[in-house]
Amino acid sequence: MIRPATVMFIALIGSSQALAGDADNGKRLFNQCVSCHSVVANTPKKVGPHLGGLFGRKAGSVADFAYSKALKDSGVVWNEETVAHYISRPSDFIKGGKMAYAGMRKDSDRDDLIAYLKEATK
Numbered sequence: 001m002i003r004p005a006t007v008m009f010i011a012l013i014g015s016s017q018a019l020a021g022d023a024d025n026g027k028r029l030f031n032q033c034v035s036c037h038s039v040v041a042n043t044p045k046k047v048g049p050h051l052g053g054l055f056g057r058k059a060g061s062v063a064d065f066a067y068s069k070a071l072k073d074s075g076v077v078w079n080e081e082t083v084a085h086y087i088s089r090p091s092d093f094i095k096g097g098k099m100a101y102a103g104m105r106k107d108s109d110r111d112d113l114i115a116y117l118k119e120a121t122k
């Protein structure tokens with residue numbers, strides 16, 4: 001038998017996916033990335049490439065950054081889906097890549113982070 005609480009839970013999951021991500025929460029979540037990434041171009045070098053102009057950018061295309069061959073040759077173009085896929089588990093999406101980040105597993109967190117990134121990396 002399906003209990004009412006289960007139905008509520010499913011309804012909540014469904015509705016949260018229909019909503020756009022929460023950019024304020026995304027900004028907070030970016031604390032997990034900020035030690036290695038800047039959201040704008042022309043900032044002092046960090047461990048990872050800057051993310052300025054990320055959406056629509058070809059993977060591995062920041063000129064003076066030493067990417068892994070795996071990322072450079074991936075043929076990926078960054079959009080909402082590819083970024084979400086990558087940050088959910090970087091080592092699965094780009095096998096042999098060198099981003100030392102375990103992954104952001106929660107769908108809603110990734111939605112929020114991407115909502116923030118879309119604004120901040122423009």
Ligand code: HEC
Pocket residue numbers: 030032033034035036037047048049051054058059060061062066067068069070071072078083086087094096097098099100101104
């Ligand atoms: C420990 C440092 C580190 C952390 C933490 C980190 N990254 Fe990265 N990131 C890297 C490195 C290094 C690369 C280059 C990977 C390669 O060459 O394989 C990279 C690559 C990327 C790229 C591809 C950029 C391009 O130019 O193709 C994106 C997008 C990205 N990271 C997003 C994120 C986000 C979002 C987070 C936080 C959830 C994050 N990263 C956390 C180091 C990090």
